[in-house]
Amino acid sequence: MSTALDKVNGTAVAEHGFDAVALAKADAIRAEAEAKAEALRIEAQGKAEAEKIRATEEAEKQRLTNERQRMKHEKDRAAHEAYLAKKEEEAAKARAEKEKAEQAAEDKAAEEAAQAAEEQRTEQYWKWGARGIYAVGLIIAAPVQFLHFWDPKRPFLVAAPALLEGLAIVLALGAAWAVAHRRDVLPYRIGIMLGALIAAGINLHGGLAKPEIGFNAGLIGAIASLGGPIVLMAYEHGIAQKADGIPSYRERRAEAKRKAAEEAEKARAKKERQDARHQAELEKAAQRKAAEDEQNRKDTDRKKHHPKVWEVAESLRSARGSAVVTEQIWSEAWWRVTGCKQVGVTPEIEAQSRAAQARAKVAGDVPIIGDFSQVDSQKERRPKKDSDGIDKRRFNGGTPPRRTPGDTAPYSPIARKQAAIEQTSKTTAETQN
Numbered sequence: 001m002s003t004a005l006d007k008v009n010g011t012a013v014a015e016h017g018f019d020a021v022a023l024a025k026a027d028a029i030r031a032e033a034e035a036k037a038e039a040l041r042i043e044a045q046g047k048a049e050a051e052k053i054r055a056t057e058e059a060e061k062q063r064l065t066n067e068r069q070r071m072k073h074e075k076d077r078a079a080h081e082a083y084l085a086k087k088e089e090e091a092a093k094a095r096a097e098k099e100k101a102e103q104a105a106e107d108k109a110a111e112e113a114a115q116a117a118e119e120q121r122t123e124q125y126w127k128w129g130a131r132g133i134y135a136v137g138l139i140i141a142a143p144v145q146f147l148h149f150w151d152p153k154r155p156f157l158v159a160a161p162a163l164l165e166g167l168a169i170v171l172a173l174g175a176a177w178a179v180a181h182r183r184d185v186l187p188y189r190i191g192i193m194l195g196a197l198i199a200a201g202i203n204l205h206g207g208l209a210k211p212e213i214g215f216n217a218g219l220i221g222a223i224a225s226l227g228g229p230i231v232l233m234a235y236e237h238g239i240a241q242k243a244d245g246i247p248s249y250r251e252r253r254a255e256a257k258r259k260a261a262e263e264a265e266k267a268r269a270k271k272e273r274q275d276a277r278h279q280a281e282l283e284k285a286a287q288r289k290a291a292e293d294e295q296n297r298k299d300t301d302r303k304k305h306h307p308k309v310w311e312v313a314e315s316l317r318s319a320r321g322s323a324v325v326t327e328q329i330w331s332e333a334w335w336r337v338t339g340c341k342q343v344g345v346t347p348e349i350e351a352q353s354r355a356a357q358a359r360a361k362v363a364g365d366v367p368i369i370g371d372f373s374q375v376d377s378q379k380e381r382r383p384k385k386d387s388d389g390i391d392k393r394r395f396n397g398g399t400p401p402r403r404t405p406g407d408t409a410p411y412s413p414i415a416r417k418q419a420a421i422e423q424t425s426k427t428t429a430e431t432q433n
Helices: 020-149 155-180 186-209 213-245 249-305 307-320 329-336 349-365 415-432
Strands: none
Touching: 020 155, 020 186, 020 213, 020 349, 020 415, 186 213, 213 249, 249 307, 307 329
């Protein structure tokens, strides 16, 4: 049994065998194919655009990465160059300091060498000069003594000058030995001076007593007998002081000046420390005075404006043994009396603040009325009124009017593309299942 349609949409079917069902199926297949093709096209276009956007983003990301790497490389290179420059500067400074130290050491060594050479030269001059004077004095004094002691009846007395002058010479050599071996040189010097005095007295007596010698010869002989040993003892005395490390008068005077300068520097530093300590004590006293004044001001103000809290604070201070009402004690007393942890806030102020916050919250939650009250949706906004400017819902009891084609706002192109993509995905999944 077959069924045939007589009319399609109120129109009689033609006699030549028009098949409306097949036509509808064909249209549905064609529409489905077109929809699939369009969906695939839109999907491919979306993928291409997404791939293009992704490629653009990747390129931008890579560019930024390269830029950051380049900047980091430049920064590292600049830091490395700065490090090398700093190391080179430090090395140059070290070389300069080393060269300066070496030059100073060389200059000091050359100065010490020159000083040592000068000391040796002057010491040699002084040594041979003293010995020369001693020899000259011996040459002058010996003949006077020979003349004084010459007696044909007693020829053995001719050896007396050799005894007197030899005594001085031997004792001088003993003094030199004592200096070299770091022994006490004073006995030798006393012996030298006694011998020299005896020889000088004999020469002077001979000059006065014997006309053949004469006063002038006796006087110069006495001077020669004293001068030579005195000069030689002066030389030996300097050598002994140098060997014993005894400072000279010039060294003692320089050392005294240095010690005086050190004492003056110590006294100045001590005075500066005392002045600084005194200034610090004055500053601490001023700070204590300012703190006491500030504490008195706080106590007076708090006692005047918050007597109840002050009574509790005084009780806590006394119980805890504190000297003054500290901020911690005052904060705790405020909380005990008012119940508010924040100092200065009372229950009345807290209530007013909460009420103001509630009003601000309500005002902030009210929706905005106007052009910016809503954001654009995926559908175009259309006015509720008709073209004649009359809202029909006002005259039919609030019932919305009958919907007619074209009432619904069309979807935006982006929404249509997204819907086509989702429909294509859904159809492909159903086909695979």
